[in-house]
Amino acid sequence: MMRPTDLTLAEGLEALEAREISAVELTQSFLDAIERLNPRLNAYITVTGEAALADAAASDARRAKGEARALDGIPLGIKDLFCTEGTRTTAGSNILGGFVPPYESTVSANLKRDGAVFLGKLNLDEFAMGSSNQTSAFGPVENPWSRANDPEKRLVPGGSSGGSAAAVAARLAMGATATDTGGSIRQPAAFCGIAGIKPTYGRCSRWGIVAFASSLDQAGPVARTVEDNAILLRSMAGHDPKDSTSANLPVPDFRAAVGRGVKGLRIGVPAEYRLDGLAPEIAALWDQGLDWLRAEGAEIVPISLPHAKYALPTYYVVAPAEASSNLARYDGVRFGLREKGSDLKDLYERTRARGFGAEVRRRIMIGTYVLSAGYYDAYYLKAQKVRALIRRDFELAWGKVDAILTPATPSAAFGMDEKQDDPVAMYLNDIFTVTANLAGLPGLAVPAGLDGQGLPLGLQVIGRAFDEETVFAVGGVIERAAAFSATPQVMA
Amino acid sequence: MSLDAATVRRVANLARLRLEETEVEKLQAELNGILGWIEQLQQVDTEGVEPMAGGAPVEVKLPWRADAVTDGAQAEKVLANAPDREGDYFGVPKVVE
Numbered sequence: 001m002m003r004p005t006d007l008t009l010a011e012g013l014e015a016l017e018a019r020e021i022s023a024v025e026l027t028q029s030f031l032d033a034i035e036r037l038n039p040r041l042n043a044y045i046t047v048t049g050e051a052a053l054a055d056a057a058a059s060d061a062r063r064a065k066g067e068a069r070a071l072d073g074i075p076l077g078i079k080d081l082f083c084t085e086g087t088r089t090t091a092g093s094n095i096l097g098g099f100v101p102p103y104e105s106t107v108s109a110n111l112k113r114d115g116a117v118f119l120g121k122l123n124l125d126e127f128a129m130g131s132s133n134q135t136s137a138f139g140p141v142e143n144p145w146s147r148a149n150d151p152e153k154r155l156v157p158g159g160s161s162g163g164s165a166a167a168v169a170a171r172l173a174m175g176a177t178a179t180d181t182g183g184s185i186r187q188p189a190a191f192c193g194i195a196g197i198k199p200t201y202g203r204c205s206r207w208g209i210v211a212f213a214s215s216l217d218q219a220g221p222v223a224r225t226v227e228d229n230a231i232l233l234r235s236m237a238g239h240d241p242k243d244s245t246s247a248n249l250p251v252p253d254f255r256a257a258v259g260r261g262v263k264g265l266r267i268g269v270p271a272e273y274r275l276d277g278l279a280p281e282i283a284a285l286w287d288q289g290l291d292w293l294r295a296e297g298a299e300i301v302p303i304s305l306p307h308a309k310y311a312l313p314t315y316y317v318v319a320p321a322e323a324s325s326n327l328a329r330y331d332g333v334r335f336g337l338r339e340k341g342s343d344l345k346d347l348y349e350r351t352r353a354r355g356f357g358a359e360v361r362r363r364i365m366i367g368t369y370v371l372s373a374g375y376y377d378a379y380y381l382k383a384q385k386v387r388a389l390i391r392r393d394f395e396l397a398w399g400k401v402d403a404i405l406t407p408a409t410p411s412a413a414f415g416m417d418e419k420q421d422d423p424v425a426m427y428l429n430d431i432f433t434v435t436a437n438l439a440g441l442p443g444l445a446v447p448a449g450l451d452g453q454g455l456p457l458g459l460q461v462i463g464r465a466f467d468e469e470t471v472f473a474v475g476g477v478i479e480r481a482a483a484f485s486a487t488p489q490v491m492a
Numbered sequence: 493m494s495l496d497a498a499t500v501r502r503v504a505n506l507a508r509l510r511l512e513e514t515e516v517e518k519l520q521a522e523l524n525g526i527l528g529w530i531e532q533l534q535q536v537d538t539e540g541v542e543p544m545a546g547g548a549p550v551e552v553k554l555p556w557r558a559d560a561v562t563d564g565a566q567a568e569k570v571l572a573n574a575p576d577r578e579g580d581y582f583g584v585p586k587v588v589e
Contacts, residue, residue: 310536331508334582
């Protein structure tokens with residue numbers, strides 16, 4: 001048998017069902033890998049080994065009685081933005097102090113209901129604000145991949161779900177939960193050579209996920225294969241009365257869609273994504289992806305998304321505005337960090353200045369400014385109108401195509417010492433992903449090739465609202481054609 | 493539109509973020525860099541466009557629920573993470589003399 005940590009999630013389920021391995025053995029393999037590699041990668045903030053082994057034993061007992069559930073015994077990592085009952089949840093910030101949630105997020109509860117085993121809580125950019133995992137108060141995460149000609153240079157895993165992507169790529173979890181507000185699932189998945197899907201807004205409940213920008217935040221999985229993502233999403237998704245924006249729709253069998261093929265599908269290529277200065281390797285990979293789809297019977301259709309170029313500045317009004325409002329709750333009174341103050345206002349101000357990192361403070365300032373009297377119309381209202389136009393661009397496109405193919409990121413993973421001085425340069429990482437958040441659409445990143453330095457590059461499939469099945473079908477074809485088999489240098 | 497130092501201080505006050513005088517200049521430059529980049533939105537013709545509020549990809553009517561008490565009596569859970577408490581209350585510095 002393969003080494004347990006090399007199994008995909010689908011293979012893991014088969015091996016468990018065939019009694020080739022027990023959930024306890026599988027979990028122990030991952031805990032051993034974490035113990036060995038986490039000191040270097042820093043993917044986990046908290047490891048819950050004892051609880052994981054106890055849950056794995058309970059899973060084995062269920063399977064022995066013939067009562068195994070959809071994910072029984074599968075060891076997963078949980079992004080530390082999901083509240084987990086009884087386990088410290090940090091959001092990558094100092095301001096939450098030693099916060100231990102007295103409740104479980106709906107998404108993680110759904111995974112537990114289906115028998116998953118939680119290995120621990122995964123590192124992230126503070127409050128999910130970042131594209132490099134370097135804004136975490138718990139230190140940066142290292143990408144398990146490195147450049148062929150510069151193997152000593154430490155690269156970022158992307159962000160904000162950098163811990164999730166690095167852990168899965170390095171085989172420190174079979175899959176992981178993540179969240180995506182502007183690209184936080186798809187960009188790190190692409191940087192780490194794995195797959196990840198941001199589903200349609202409303203597909204997964206946001207209840208119990210630490211809020212960043214409520215009209216953009218959406219939970220989704222990351223895993224090594226498209227099929228594993230489909231398996232995880234089915235468990236994570238579903239209507240939840242505790243989130244009024246969660247969609248009351250049936251959850252399809254996403255896994256069945258992965259092998260469906262693309263014969264007869266129309267795949268859109270947005271002209272505006274062909275940026276000036278787009279790296280030739282990225283452009284070539286994109287063309288290769290279109291050729292793969294054409295070879296499988298898809299029709300390639302040029303489309304226009306004329307407002308796409310305004311997506312990032314729109315995002316950097318809407319997201320900070322919502323963040324400044326959501327983060328008002330961190331006041332040092334009811335939970336989390338408290339700094340002493342001479343009066344209540346001084347307590348608030350000292351607590352928030354000390355507890356929030358620089359990027360979070362910047363975004364709170366931008367958000368407060370664009371919502372303040374005299375500037376609301378010029379910035380916030382304007383951005384909401386441009387957002388409506390971005391959504392309309394997609395609505396028009398869906399008259400002509402069934403899915404859209406784009407690069408996932410404008411570059412491969414960059415060095416930990418790069419892009420640090422200019423916030424806007426960092427924001428440009430999300431140029432291909434952020435439109436899907438603004439329009440509420442599903443987007444899947446699939447590893448599709450390597451750049452000249454041997455670093456993974458991903459393609460992105462965007463689909464219609466609540467049509468993740470077509471997205472998975474297209475992603476499945478890309479994955480099979482790419483036959484991506486490269487592995488990172490740091491791996492269990 | 494460009495932020496002056498006084499506006500930076502005023503916004504920090506609205507956001508309840510303590511700002512040291514030594515931090516104002518750098519923050520001002522960073523914020524102006526970001527806002528200058530955002531300024532390109534003014535090029536977009538949005539005449540007659542309804543602003544998009546919320547994140548739903550298609551217009552949805554938010555559901556109503558019965559106006560009924562669904563939880564409560566969890567004071568211990570609510571207070572479990574309090575940095576300071578007195579009995580069943582959160583403790584804060586004196587607000588009224």
